[in-house]
Amino acid sequence: MxxxxxxxxxxxxxxxPEYLIDETNLTFELFDDHSLVHAQLLMRRNPARGAGLPPLVLDGQQLELLSLVMDDHELQVGDYQLTDNHLTLQPTAASFTLNSSVRIHPETNTALEGLYKSSGMFCTQCEAEGFRKITYYLDRPDVMSRFTTSLSASKQDYPVLLSNGNPIASGSEEGGRHWATWQDPFMKPAYLFALVAGDLWCIEDSFTTMSAREVTLRIYVEPENIDKCQHAMDSLKKSMRWDEEVYSREYDLDIFMIVAVNDFNMGAMENKGLNIFNSSCVLARAETATDAAHQRVEAVVAHEYFHNWSGNRVTCRDWFQLSLKEGFTVFRDAEFSADMNxxxxxRIEDVAYLRTHQFAEDAGPMAHAVRPDSFMEISNFYTLTVYExxxxxxxxxQTLLGAEGFRRGSDLYFARHDGQAVTCDDFIQAMQDAASIAGQxxxxxxxxxxYSQAGTPRLAVSEAYDPAAKTYSLTFRQDCPASPGQVAKLPFVIPVxxxxxxxxxxELPLRLVGEGAEAAVSTRVLSVVEAEQSFTFVDIAERPLPSLLRGFSAPVKLSFPYSRAQLQFLMQHDSDGFNRWDAGQQLAVQVLRELIGQVQRGEPLLLDQRLVEALRTVLTNESLDPAMVAEMLSLPSEAYLAEISEVADVDAIHAAREFARKQLSEALFEPLWQRYQDNRVASRRTAYVAQAAxxxxxxxQNIALSYLLLSxxxxxxxxxxEQYEVADNMTERLAALACLVNSPFENERAQTLADFAEQFKANSLVMDQWFSVQAASGLPGGLxxxxxxxxxxxxxxxxxxxVRALIGAFAGQNLINFHAADGSGYRFLAEQVISLNASNPQIASRQLAPLTRWRKYDASRQALMKAELERILASGELSSDVYEVVSKSLL
Incomplete structure (x- = not known):
């Protein structure tokens, strides 16, 4: 314990910080059974902390200290204090040089933090606090330094030696070894440090910046993956051009590199000039990667590249400000993806994900503000709240300031804070000051x-129409439920x-009471700033139907008493594409909740035909974007239905949703079959292209097939x-496989699964998809x-x-089997968390989310889930990652 x-x-x-590090010179001697790290730090007293020379406390974990020299004086054991986490010593001058040598063991580093080995290559992951596992350092984001890094390794085993910045020298050594030195001219915190050494191949390209500089672009992979990099390279060049055109942000080094590694806790990392990626976010080819995988590669490449400014050139002062870089950069990559597709x-995809998963996080025991006020383990706060x-x-x-005002604000932010570690307040201040400069x-x-209040605000809207006065009023009432450590919440600013x-x-012209006729517009943004606030529109000749929260203009739970007929009308007529989809989702939720009640009461199930006819209208409207039609045909997920339930009845939710899908399959068979055949013909005639159309x-085509096979x-x-067998791309092949895996055709299911595994057994990423399809299947026997x-x-x-593909998919996507009434799914997940806690605490803690939401379920399941959390807590010495999540979940 x-x-x-x-x-x-x-x-x-x-x-x-008490001290600063102006220059960091690192030398790595890499061997198969250990590595030596020699660090030279040029340090000085931080003038912002006043006079005197307090003790210097350096971070360090799992390091074997071999030598320590301050200026020219070699320190002995009595000259410093050493603990499991810190090295403390006493400087004797305001400026000094500290040299240290340590031994580390990347070859046994299963936590994948600091320097470790993946598939035989050395690589690093230093965000958030991994650098302290490499050498003794001030491992915090507000200590920024210029890094020069030299690497030495076997030339045969590790012919490629990479680090941050630009290459400045290389050569050979005795014993078949070689070395390379890299220099990064830009100040950066230690979390942005990177090193890679391995037997890698690369594809190379170049990019001409807006100031006519030529930048070399390289993507490094293991030799067998060299044919899967072009999409990532194309995505990188698109990202660089977009960031210049939209934000005027130009790349600043001579070379930009991406390295794909197989063992990585996250998606990717924006280390300066040397981005290290999970291979799943780089490798993409039609035969082995789905459309979703292609889009993910494009988005993640963009995200990490955009960090060069929103994260690297301007970084966060402390880890509480993590959303300063991550929230801003997620917004930037979302806008990029919207422009590319x-x-x-x-917008629909992002909001559906937010509502299902981030809203659940807001309602759970780990709820925290976008800028949290406390943490035990920072790795636990790389969350949907911080990012999404x-x-x-x-x-x-951007909605409040307008596109031009937001651009002025971002320009001022980058100009004002280039080379600094700053806060969310600094970001907001730049936006406000830019508006003021422009006269706003x-x-x-x-x-x-x-940034400071946790939870998802609820926004209830009511209406009143006065036909005599021709006025229409909307009253907004906002509140936010209590969350851990925050009982009472003050009103938010909610742009509607x-x-x-x-x-x-x-769309009617909109003019509020007191405004002149020239103010009338068809769409406008209202700022709801009070707990209750009303707005009255004039010259409204008939009772209108409001289209609210267009484009999901605020992350709130909106309620308005729409009838099913009104939702059908919005599905057909709303010019805002997001709200058309949302109206369909609201209609489906109303119908599914009715079915859930029928299941719970043991009544015959009857599907409201208004949902059938609404979807028939969408399905037969060939003027709509097919992707939009596919989204509107997708019923709310079981996870979302659970999230919006006061008590989630997983059995009733599953039964109701499956009944609705089956009924829709039968009622809409002909138009579904027609759309499927039309698109399938087009697929056969056209070679695979990774483009939006x-x-x-x-x-x-694939969602139509998923409905059709239910018949x-x-x-x-x-x-x-036929689609499975002749498809020339993984999107169609995997979709057909998923349909079969969830079908009653046992022989065909078994044969196709075996065939798929045999074809792709050598491709790790494709096998991950094979695992996930089976783990997420709602058929009996899931565990x-x-x-x-x-x-x-x-x-x-x-x-x-x-782990994510199999265990994560089962616990997070397969509600009916994970929440088995006997608690077997909970016991299984607890066992995996206990096992992973000892080897990779970050991954262990991230698998815990389904158990932390135990309050959402019935009393019997609550008791079973709590028992497993308590078993984890009593299982032995827990990592801080797992301990924080479990202990907070049991409060």
């Missing part, structure tokens, strides 16, 4: 509550973009098998399938991608 509780760290206790579909909700906060700023009176003080539609679906066609008709089974798959030769607990 843990005998000492991990220390809580608070934002309010922040203090600037369908803006409406991108943080992005929504930035989007609201703006006070963002209240808006900053989005809206339009009012007449009975033909036309082709993504759209395949998405509609169990022989011609559909034949079509599904047994997962347990059997864990014995498959392609699975290993040591690889984070495998």
């Amino acid at each position: 843990r005998t000492e509780q991990p220390k809580m760290i608070y934002l309010k206790d922040y203090q600037a 369908s803006r409406t579909v991108k 909700k943080g992005s929504e906060v930035v989007r609201m700023l 009176a703006l006070d963002l003080s209240q808006f900053k509550r989005w 973009e809206l339009a009012l539609l007449d009975d033909q679906g036309r 082709h993504f759209a066609r395949r998405s509609l 169990e008709r022989p011609q559909v089974l034949a079509a599904c098998l 047994q399938r997962v347990q059997q798959l864990m014995t498959h030769p392609a699975f290993t607990l040591s690889n984070p991608n495998k």
